Amino acid sequence: MPHLPLRSLSLAALPAALALAVVAMPAQAQNRDDRFVLRLSAFNPEAELGFSGNGVVTDGTDDATFGFSEDFDTGREWRPRGAVGFRISERQALVGNFYDYQRDETWEYGGNVLDTGTIIPGGDPIEVPGARIDGRLSFRLANLNYEYAVVKNENFEWGLGLGVTYAKLEANANGVSTGTDLVDPQFENASWQRDGFSPGLHTRLSWIPADRWTVSLEGQYLDTRWGDFLDERGHFERGGLLVEYMVSDRVGIHAGYDWFRLKLSDEYRGTARAPTGVDAGPFPYSGKVTGDLKVHGPMAGVTFRF
Numbered sequence: 001m002p003h004l005p006l007r008s009l010s011l012a013a014l015p016a017a018l019a020l021a022v023v024a025m026p027a028q029a030q031n032r033d034d035r036f037v038l039r040l041s042a043f044n045p046e047a048e049l050g051f052s053g054n055g056v057v058t059d060g061t062d063d064a065t066f067g068f069s070e071d072f073d074t075g076r077e078w079r080p081r082g083a084v085g086f087r088i089s090e091r092q093a094l095v096g097n098f099y100d101y102q103r104d105e106t107w108e109y110g111g112n113v114l115d116t117g118t119i120i121p122g123g124d125p126i127e128v129p130g131a132r133i134d135g136r137l138s139f140r141l142a143n144l145n146y147e148y149a150v151v152k153n154e155n156f157e158w159g160l161g162l163g164v165t166y167a168k169l170e171a172n173a174n175g176v177s178t179g180t181d182l183v184d185p186q187f188e189n190a191s192w193q194r195d196g197f198s199p200g201l202h203t204r205l206s207w208i209p210a211d212r213w214t215v216s217l218e219g220q221y222l223d224t225r226w227g228d229f230l231d232e233r234g235h236f237e238r239g240g241l242l243v244e245y246m247v248s249d250r251v252g253i254h255a256g257y258d259w260f261r262l263k264l265s266d267e268y269r270g271t272a273r274a275p276t277g278v279d280a281g282p283f284p285y286s287g288k289v290t291g292d293l294k295v296h297g298p299m300a301g302v303t304f305r306f
Contacts, residue, residue, distance in 0.1 A: 034087070034305040034306060035086065035087045035306065036084075036085070036086055036087075036305070036306045037083075037084065037085040037086075037303065037304070037305050037306075038082075038083075038084050038303070038304045038305075039082065039083040039084070039242075039254060039301060039302070039303050039304075040080075040081075040082055040301050040302055040304075041080075041081040041082065041083070041254070041299045041300060041301030041302075042078050042079070042080070042081065042299065042300060042301055043078070043079045043080070043081035043099070043101075043258060043297060043298075043299045044076050044077070044078050044079075044297045044298055044299065045076065045077075045079065045101060045258070045295045045296055045297030046073070046074060046075065046076045046295075046296065046297055047073070047074040047101070047103060047137065047293065047294065047295045048071065048072070048073055048074075048292075048293070048294040048295075049071070049072045049073075049074070049137065049291070049292070049293050049294075050069070050070065050071040050072070050291070050292040050293075051068070051069070051070050051289065051290070051291055051292075052067075052068065052069040052070075052289070052290050052292075053067065053068055053069075053287055053288055053289035053290060054066065054067040054068075054287050054288060055067075055268075055285055055286055055287020055288070056285065056286060056287065057272065057283050057284070057285040058283065058284055058285070059283055060284075066287075074103045074137070075103070076297060077102075077103055079099075079100050079101055079102065080098075080100050081098065081099060081100070081258070081299055081301070082097070082098040083095075083096065083097050083098070084096045090149075090152070091148055091149040091152055092146070092147070092148055092149075093146075093147045093149075093159065094144060094145070094146060094147070095144075095145045095147050095159075095161070095163075095202065095204065095218075096142070096143060096144040096145070097141070097142070097143050097218075097220075098141070098142045099139070099140065099141040099142075099258075099260075100139075100140050101137070101138070101139040101140070101295055102136070102137065102138045102139070103136070103137050104134075104135070104136045106133070106134050106135075133173050133174070133175045134173065134174045134175075135171060135172060135173035135174070136170075136171070136172045136173075137170075137171055137293075138168075138169070138170040138171070139167070139168075139169055139170075139262075139293070139295065140167065140168045141165065141166070141167045141168075141260075142165070142166045142167075143163055143164065143165040143166070143200065143202075143220060144163050144164060145161045145162065145163025145164075145200070145202035145220070146161050146162055146163060147159040147160065147161035147202060147204060148160060148161060154208075155207065155208040155209070156205075156206070156207050156208070157204075157205070157206045157207075158203075158204070158205050158206075159202075159203065159204045159206075160202070160203050161201075161202040161203070161204075162199065162200070162201065162202065163199070163200055163202050163220075164197055164198070164199055164200070164227075165197065165198050165199075165200045165220070165222055165236070166195070166196070166197050167195065167196070167198075167236070168193075168194070168195035169192075169193065169194050169195070169262070170191075170192070170193045170194075171190075171191070171192045171193075172190070172191050172192075173189070173190045173191075174189055175189075175190065196227060196228040197227050197228060198222045198223075198224065198226050198227030198228070198236075199222065199226050199227055200220050200221060200222030200226070200236075201220065201221045201222070202218075202219070202220050203218070203219050204216065204217070204218045204219075205217040205218075212245055212246040212247075212252075213243075213244070213245055213246075214242075214243070214244040214246075215241075215242070215243050215244075216241075216242045216244070217239070217240070217241055217242075218239070218240045218242070219237070219238060219239045219240070220236075220237070220238045221235065221236070221237045221238075222235065222236050223235045224236070224264070232264040232265060232266040233264070233265050233266070234262065234263045234264035234265055235262075235263055236260065236261070236262050236263075237260065237261050238258070238259065238260035238261075239258075239259050239260070240256060240257070240258040240259070241256050241257050241258075242254055242255075242256035243255055243256060244303055246303070246305070249305070250304060250305055250306065251302065251303070251304060251305075252302070252303035252304075252305070253300075253301070253302060253303065254300065254301055254302075254303050255298070255299065255300040256298070256299050256300075257296070257297070257298050257299065258296065258297065258299055259294075259295070259296035260294075260295055260296070261292070261293065261294045261295075262292075262293045263290065263291070263292045263293075264290065264291045264292075265288060265289065265290040265291070266288070266289060267286070267287070267288050268286065268287060268288070268289060269284070269285065269286035269287075270284075270285060270286075271283065271284050271285070272284075272285060
């Protein structure tokens with residue numbers, strides 16, 4: 001069989017290419033005759049949280065544009081992780097996953113300078129104050145997917161499916177900003193929470209290369225506009241790799257790596273007013289802000305098959 005460079009394959013074609021490659025291989029182990037699978041894991045993720053945006057501010061005559069981009073990283077902390085599978089028939093199954101991510105962090109922003117152009121008489125730049133934020137990120141996700149095995153033989157299975165995802169996101173922050181020539185130091189508390197359901201897409205590859213061993217690759221995708229998950233526009237995508245060894249017919253151990261990403265965007269508008277004593281404004285503004293949360297890390301745990 002000719003070698004196919006993985007770099008030349010699109011993400012959409014990768015599962016099909018792997019399926020064709022494994023189907024052509026001789027069977028090395030029999031498919032396990034288990035109806036129920038439960039995996040209990042410890043997940044050790046780190047998170048990357050990014051905010052970016054752009055906008056325009058005006059005095060009714062002239063406009064000035066502005067933009068920003070900030071990234072924040074968090075440390076690692078062990079969290080619970082679970083997965084379940086129930087085989088309905090030879091080619092049909094229900095597959096579920098559960099995540100629980102929570103992290104307390106402190107972020108610091110060093111401030112910036114906004115070029116106001118012709119909005120402020122004389123065109124003087126405005127200093128944006130620095131800030132310190134003590135916050136908590138919480139992310140809970142559970143999904144249940146119906147899966148149909150498009151390709152299935154003694155040692156390989158490729159399934160496609162549809163499902164429903166429930167997610168709850170929560171962010172709490174205490175922020176302190178430094179003062180500038182125009183703005184006094186400030187302290188603010190903020191809290192944001194969303195939860196809801198959304199339909200999603202699912203795919204899974206499962207390969208038994210040898211007796212007692214299983215290698216699997218799983219992925220999900222959803223758009224926030226498909227359900228009542230969030231008011232903001234965005235999408236969620238997840239991928240996971242798992243290697244499992246069965247110590248006995250019913251009990252095994254597994255290790256792997258999981259990654260998921262939630263990207264949201266929303267439009268905003270408002271009116272800024274100059275500090276007392278400054279003869280300028282008011283300044284209506286509008287723009288778009290995007291938040292990007294990436295969570296990824298290793299996992300390990302115990303498998304039960306019945």
